[in-house]
Amino acid sequence: MGRKHSANKKAVRNQIQAVNIDDLNTWVKYRKGLCDDCNATCCTLPVEVRMSDLVRMELISEFEAVEGNEKNLAKQLSKQGLIEHFNFKSGIFTLTRMANSDCMYLDRTSRRCTIYDKRPQTCREHPQIGPKPNHCAYIKK
Secondary structure (H helix, E strand, O other): OHHHHHHHHHHHHHHHHHOOOOOHHHOEEOOOOHHHHEOOHHHHOOOEEOHHHHHHOOOOOOOOOOOOOHHHHHHHHHHOOOEEEEEOOOOEEEEOEOOOOOEOOEOOOOOOEOOHHHOOHHHHHOOOOOOOOOEEOOOEO
């Protein structure tokens, strides 16, 4: 029994290694229900957001979301540890991730989004839009 358990663990480890989040050729074609038993691999990708997302996420107010205020907001959100990067040219903020690359809004136990109803547009549109449209870096829980 101990050997069988060890072999199953090794098979799972090999399966996980078969998907390389940085190698789009290893991503699988998305199908309905795939997320149900996924380990939320997409939640380890950098999440790019715009000011409208920050308002929806309640990180800034609508009053703060005025054109020309992006740089000040970026400084403020960076100091608060909420964003890790701001691209001034495109106006895109990148949310901070945890040390293990998980999104800061991903529940560690359930592997589900803690702000699902307020999640950014990037997350709402994944995997239809993303690094490899209609594909995802699926890894079974």
